[in-house]
Amino acid sequence: MPPTHNSPTHASHLDAESATWIERLQSDGPGYEAAVKDLHVLLLKAARFEVHRRRSALGEMRDSDHEDLAQQSADDALMAVLRKLGDFRGDSRFTTWAYKFALLEAGVKVRRRVWQGREVQLPPESWSGIADRLQTPHDDAETRELIDAIEQAVRNDLTSHQRDVLVAITLNDIPIDVLAERLRTTRGALYKTLHDARGKLRAALAARGLGIRRHEEVGTR
Amino acid sequence: MRVPADRDPRLSGLLGPDGPELSCDECFDALDRYVELELSRSEADKQIPGMRAHLHGCPACHEDHESLLALLASER
Numbered sequence: 001m002p003p004t005h006n007s008p009t010h011a012s013h014l015d016a017e018s019a020t021w022i023e024r025l026q027s028d029g030p031g032y033e034a035a036v037k038d039l040h041v042l043l044l045k046a047a048r049f050e051v052h053r054r055r056s057a058l059g060e061m062r063d064s065d066h067e068d069l070a071q072q073s074a075d076d077a078l079m080a081v082l083r084k085l086g087d088f089r090g091d092s093r094f095t096t097w098a099y100k101f102a103l104l105e106a107g108v109k110v111r112r113r114v115w116q117g118r119e120v121q122l123p124p125e126s127w128s129g130i131a132d133r134l135q136t137p138h139d140d141a142e143t144r145e146l147i148d149a150i151e152q153a154v155r156n157d158l159t160s161h162q163r164d165v166l167v168a169i170t171l172n173d174i175p176i177d178v179l180a181e182r183l184r185t186t187r188g189a190l191y192k193t194l195h196d197a198r199g200k201l202r203a204a205l206a207a208r209g210l211g212i213r214r215h216e217e218v219g220t221r
Numbered sequence: 222m223r224v225p226a227d228r229d230p231r232l233s234g235l236l237g238p239d240g241p242e243l244s245c246d247e248c249f250d251a252l253d254r255y256v257e258l259e260l261s262r263s264e265a266d267k268q269i270p271g272m273r274a275h276l277h278g279c280p281a282c283h284e285d286h287e288s289l290l291a292l293l294a295s296e297r
Contacts, residue, residue, distance in 0.1 A: 049292050092253035096293060100252050103288045107281070134229045143229075150235060169280070170234040176281045188245040191279055198237035198278070205236075 018094035025085055040078050042095060043102040047073035050106035057114050069113065073106035080105070111175040120174055120182050122164045130154075133171045146210060153204035162197035165190055234280075242274035248282045256289045260297075 014022065024035035047070040051058075055066065080101045088097055130147050154163055168174040169190075180190050243251070251269050258265035266273045276283045 046292055049295070050288050053288060053291065091251075092257045096253040096257055096289070099292055100249065100285065100289055103292065104249065104285055107284055107288065111281070130231070130235070134231050143232075146232070150232075166235065171231060176279070187281060191245045195237065195242070195278070198235070201236055202239070 014090040015093060018090060021094040021098075022085070022088065025082070036078070036082070039081065039098065040074055042098060043077045043081070044070060044074035046099040046102035047071075047077065047106040050103050051110060054107070054110040058110060059114075061113075069109050070106065073109050074102055077102040077105045108177045111177050112181060115175065115178040120168065120179060121172065122168060130171065146205070149205055149208050149210055150201060153201050157200045157204050158197050162193055162200070165193045166197040166201075169194055237278040238274035240274055241271050242278060243269075243271040244275070245279060245282055248272060248275045248279070249285070252282075252286060252289060256286065256293060259290065260293055 021035070021039075024031050025039065027035070048067075050073070051066050051070045055061075058066065077098075081098050084101075088094065091097075130151055134147075154166065158166065165179065168179050169176055176187050176190050176194075180187050183190070251272060255265050255269050255272050258268055276286050
């Protein structure tokens with residue numbers, strides 16, 4: 001039986017293939033079950049694609065475990081797609097819209113699996129150590145001054161929560177979904193915290209006369 | 222003094238994108254349209270402002286974007 005969802009998507013402005021998907025998934029007839037099965041096949045394809053792309057991060061995991069991850073991702077994505085079917089506006093093809101749910105589920109599950117059993121270390125109150133984590137030489141005066149200014153701003157201008165989130169995600173490479181799970185919050189809420197912390201850093205640097213060269217300016221030097 | 226934060230990926234990640242950017246939810250909402258615009262070379266960044274900045278600032282959404290782009294490209 002079709003699940004209840006938001007107001008039905010009107011198929012009139014959709015491309016033919018998308019319109020067919022929507023009509024089948026909103027039907028009350030026997031075609032509904034077949035449409036859901038077809039949708040699961042589509043989502044499983046995307047989930048397998050994502051797990052395969054991330055297989056090096058998963059280490060020595062068995063093929064059957066990869067398949068389990070993909071199946072779980074497709075199952076969860078199926079529920080999400082059916083629940084949000086009324087949100088589909090036809091801004092893209094239906095299959096593209098559906099794929100993103102499977103890729104999201106698989107990506108989150110892979111990242112969480114990689115970090116399963118690993119401790120998520122948050123920075124101590126007295127933390128300082130950006131220079132040790134840089135990936136390129138930083139012995140010139142202007143980069144040194146920038147690092148000093150950032151470290152001061154991280155210590156003095158951020159709340160402890162902002163500092164934890166900023167350091168964990170940008171310096172300790174803890175995936176935002178993993179951190180969200182450990183802190184019992186959401187990716188969106190953590191990114192808002194990260195965004196606010198970055199804004200404070202930029203403001204602190206600007207107050208010291210340290211303007212940040214824009215990405216495009218660096219690229220066109 | 223103007224310092225080149227993009228010189229190092231760590232500094233770039235710490236400071237994040239400058240200018241307005243989408244939230245994670247807004248990014249997910251527009252991701253399918255954005256990727257199709259990219260693949261059809263239809264000025265995706267002009268039509269969905271703030272998306273590129275968010276993809277620069279959020280590693281997880283960046284991965285989601287790369288994956289959707291790769292999946293669609295593999296079907297062409």
